[in-house]
Amino acid sequence: MRSHLLALGLVALAAQGLNAQTIAIQGGTVYPVSGPRIENGTVLITDGRIVQVGTDITVPADATVIDAKGKWVTPGLFHAWTDLGLNEVGSVPQTSEDTKSGDINAAFNVAEGINPQSVFIPVARTDGVTTAVSGPEGGLVAGQALLLDLSGDRIEDLISQNPVAMVVDLSSESKGTGGGSKAGVYQRLRQLFKDADEYRKRTPDYKKNQMQELSAPAADLEALQPVLDGRIPLYTIANRQSDIESALRLANEYHLKLVIRGGTEAWKVAKLLAAANVPVVLNPLSDVPNFDGLSPRLDNATILREAGVPVVLIEPDRANYRNLRFSAGNAVRNGMKWDDALRAITLEPAKAMGVDGRYGSLEVGKVADVVVWSGDPLDFASAAEHTYIKGVEISKDTRQTELLERYKTLPPKY
Amino acid sequence: MRVSPFPNALTGLVVLLSACSSATSSTSTSPKPAEGEESEFRSQYASTYQRKANPPVFIRNATVLTAAGPEMQHASVYFKDGLIVSVGADTTAPTDATVVDGTGKFVTPGIIDDHSHLGVYAAPGTWAESDGNEATNPVTANVWAEHSFWPQDPEIPLAIAGGITVIQALPGSANLIGGRSATLRLIPARSVQEMKYPGAPYGLKMACGENPKRVYQRSGPSTRMGNMAGYRAAFIEAEQYRRKWDNWLKNKSGNPPDRDLKLETLADVLRGKILVHNHCYRADEMMQMMDLAKEFGFHIRSFHHVVEGYKIADVLAKEGVAASVWADWWGFKMESFDGVRENAALIQKAGARAIIHSDSEDGIQRLNQEAAKAMYAGIRAGLGTTREEAIRWLTANPAWALGIDSTTGTLEAGKHADVVIWSGDPFSVYSKAERVYNDGWLVYDRNDPAHQPKTDFNLGTAAPGVGR
Secondary structure (H helix, E strand, O other): OOOOOOOOOOOOOOOOOOOOEEEEEEEEEOOOOOOOOEEEEEEEEOOOOEEEEEOOOOOOOOOOOEOOOOEEEEEOOOEEEEEEOOOOOOOOHHHHEEOOOOOOOOOOOOHHHOOOOOOOHHHHHOEEEEEEEEEEEEEEEEEEEEEOOOOOOOOHHHEEEEEEEEEEOOOOHHHHHHOOOOHHHHHHHHHHHHHHHHHOOOOHHHHHHOOOOOOOOOOHHHEEEHHHHOOOEEEEEOOOOOHHHHHHHHHHHHHOOEEEEOOOOOHHHHHHHHHOOOOOEEEOOOOOOOOOOOOOOOOHHHHHHHHOOEEEEEOOOOOOOOHHHHHHHHHHHHOOOHHHHHHHOOOHHHOOOOOOOOOOOOOOOEEEEEEEOOOOOOOOOOOOOEEEEOOOEEEOHHHHHHHHHHHOOOOOOO | OOOOOOOOOOOOOOOOOOOOOOOOOOOOOOOOOOOOOHHOOOOOOOOOOOOOOOOEEEEEEEEEOOOOOOOOOEEEEEEEEOEEEEOOOOOOOOOOEEEEEEEEHHHEEEEEEEEEEEOOOOOOOOHEOOOOOOOOEEEEEOOHHHHOOOOOOOOOHHHOOOOOOEEOOOOOOOEEEEEEOOEEEOOOOOOOHHHHHOOOOOOOEEEHHHHHHHOOOOOOOOOOHHHHHHHHHHHHHHHHHHHHHHHHHOOOOOOHHHOOHHHHHHHHHHHOOOEEEEEEEHHHHHHHHHHHHHHHHHOOEEEEEEOOHHHHHHHHHOOOOOEEEEEOEEEEOOOHHOOOOOOHHHHHHHHEEEEEOOOOHHHHHHHHHHHHHHHHHHHHHOOOOOHHHHHHHHHHHHHHHOOOOOOOOOOOOOOOOOOEEEEEOOOOOOOOEEEEEEEEEEEEEEHHHHHHOOOOHOOOOEEEEOOO
């Protein structure tokens, strides 16, 4: 295996403010995801970046060496849909920041709602989740989602890309925004894109009030420009076959970069999705029928992957995003290849969000998000022994470990 | 207090509790009501369960987790006529048996989920199937979950494919006292009566904390003290009712007292004939509920959810109250804020009965995986959690909580043949239930579409291939 030197300057350093540090994770079985498994490999990290991956790597004398013999080394896991930092206790509205009233909230950017001190973030990291999309919910256009590095004290430390996607809901949840009919929803969305396009072409006219009234305020139409440009994906919830097809039609009309989330019946249109190269972000354990998808199946991910669709796996339990790796394990249980499943929680989500230049694999120049596992990361018997975010090992302490410590022996240590 | 199981149902015959038999129960005998058992002299929607015939089965050379002893390698399990005949090292299959090669496979008892809303909150999840909470009064001890249960819930076959053989279908947790539960064999059936586990005692659903006080915040109870006052008022009434009826049954003079469905159920709780299943998260609140039970002289069979069970594991052990928990759910409300993944293992370690329950149409399909998460959390925390313990969280312990442990929950000669064959270690994410035997009947076979039940709802609504 060849090793590569970091091509300095190619990527802006995201690890500013961190101590210059060199870490060598040595002797493990390395799964770079971007390439084949490396036995007895080394991952060398300097200043928050991966600088070498391979065998026969000379480790600098000042490096902190982590013995990974018998361990599995993977990229940090990338959770493509969370509300991390935005919501705390589910039933407590005071701790909820992810929803804005109204149907069209394209200009709604959740960044300043992020709480870096969320107790859910350390728990999510417990099992190797290092990167997460966190975004808004509700209405037809919920707003802009962000990409977070799950480490840091300030909002600025966490935000890695803002915005990273525009969130739209085409499931039956949003029917009300179309006046009670899906047909109304699509009509409204088409008008919105038409107006956003019109706004772009005639911004000076708009500012001089020399245009007909548009269907959304200027701020929302502005916010849709990166979507129209294809710079950020339209991150679209769609489950029923017909809704997925409608989303594809819409994306085709406006040349949008589409990502489907949910995708209960995506397997039925696998070829269509593959031809359009549209990623599907899905929970591989979704198999209970409802009227938003009467034909769910547990091998949805497998069928999609085998048809050539980019598949991204998520874990929906908002208090347990840490279980992302078991989502992938369950996809394997239901027929997906192990390598594809690991890819579906690392490189594929990074690609779907357009940030694979920095995330998703152990490649020279990428952000040093690395996890050292005691065993197969997709199965229950293993644990994340070391987790690095931007090249810094994160603490395993959580609210839960403190509770455990207090009550491990009774009576408790008050 | 031990609640004695009902007449031994090992023969698989229908055990009828009613003297006044229904039209279909022509084979029933009519036991005379014993003193103080007034609730049994009427038809009580008796089980009409009939064991389905299946050739005897001999599973050879498997790894067997019996839930009654150590893990066995290269072992066989033999069952016939719905009953386990032998479990052990025998290698010779009886001539009458279908031989199943268990090489590389694991065999466990059927999984029992003691907290399910299947059938009462059925898919496809519209208002029409929302039958789990009679949220019209904080005390609805008069309602019975079985009267809501829809046997054509498409979630049922999904749970069967996960190795579930028995569930407790419970009312929801909107009410202080939500109603009676039903213990059911998870099999395709036309009516809930056909699924009712013969001889299983009824359960009573009670709920603490946030749910009732949120649901009734306008009319009350709106506080935890209001919740407590509500349970106490109900049981005070039940005490009087029980006294009245017991006196009448003793003397049989004059007209019998008026019948009250709510109090009839609560009186049977006081008599120890109905097992209390109490949704309760917080440690301090569970302590209150154990005090309440003492005040009225009943016993709580199992707390459910018990997110803070680890804080009072010693008390749960001392009081003999089981703890039915999730592996790792937490954080969805204040009373679930203190969840730890080691909960089940800590409860086990303290000597209390830990149970992994689902409370979910998703979780029930993979309860083995939930147990795996909880087991490995215990191992990692140095609690010495074992596989033998973890399998009991899914089988023997919930069987005890439901009062059916003398007839199912372990692989032991004489028990019902509720048996699952797994493709591999049930505590691995990659393993699947390959065959599920419910009372000896092959209700599910992953490799044979003829043994993959579908509900009526599935027909013509789902694209071909569902269940693959």
